[in-house]
Amino acid sequence: MGGSILGHKCERYLWYMFRWTFQEHFSGRMRRLFRRGQLEERVIVADLRAIGIDIREVGNNQSKVDFGTHISGSVDGIIVGGVPGHTDEKFIAEFKTHNKRSFDSVARKGVKETKPMHYAQMQIYMKGKDIPKALYVAVCKDNDEMYTEIVEFDEEYADRLLRKGEFITLSDEAPPRLSKDPTWFMCKTCPAKHICHENQPTKQVNCRTCAHSSPQPDGTWDCTRFDAEEIPEDFQRKGCDSHVLHPDVVPWPRIESDTPTEAVYEIEGQFIRNGEGDANVFKSIELVSNLDACLNPDDFVKDLRFNFGGKITG
DSSP, X not given: OBTTTTTOSOHHHHHHHHTTOOOOOOXXXXXXXXXXXXXXXXXXXXXXXXXXXXXXXXXXXXXXXXXXXXXXXXXXXXXXXXXXXXXXXXXXXXXXXXXXXXXXXXHHHOHHHHOHHHHHHHHHHHHHHTOSEEEEEEEETTTOOEEEEEEEOOHHHHHHHHHHHHHHHHOSSOOOOSOSOTTSHHHHTOTTHHHHTSOOOOOOOSGGGBTTEEEOTTSOEEETTTTBOXXXXXXXXXXXXXXXXXXXXXXXXEEOOSSTTOEEEEETTEEEEESSOBTTBXXXXXXXXXXXXXXXXXXXXHHHHHHHXXXXXX
């Protein structure tokens, strides 16, 4: 889980995101905005160096923080000296671009009040790098105005954030909803709302949405189905044919199964077996690709599955 999102208010959203239950899609405009933020970092670094600030580990050489508990991140830069009034002090550097309204709010009220996720990100990075100060640099995309703020390390707050992250990442159950109202402003725009509020299953089949896998305190993932430890991340993203949908990423009641390698879900009055697919068991990819075809297969689909080992893909 990235330090940049640990300050998010909704623990359930963070759990869904950590478990790769949804894939967020961005418009071309949003992608250009992200690119603008990345390109702006070079300009900010050049401006800081122009006034004598010694900033290092930037761009492709960013310093990493890794707490070994599934919580990590990348620092925009490390300042080793030259900040006016703090010439010999080290700082974490954090750069953000803003529109005019957001920029004015930050400049007026400060980053802690107006951008709590940015504030939390800096606290985590200060903790990870053992540097007690951060320099927050905000740039207005409308007029290139710049705002800087020195943020002091709050160890108690940083420790609370880490405990929060560890609880979420190691929990086998999704935390409670932030709101029961799907029209609440944070919920109605949430990329996980289809799972959280709209009674839809995840569409993602990977190790982290599988009931057989579990995160470990050392930052790795294990698989009980194959007694495997430290599943590589590239394999986690692909998963395997033994995938069983985790009960907290689907809306269906789970019924006790006769075998530990399968799950039985009650869906629209039918008891559906989920696991290593055969004529009587549906693979996870089948259930999330076309649930109706699994519940109401026609004779052609039945013939393909029973006699030819076919599977439903859409």
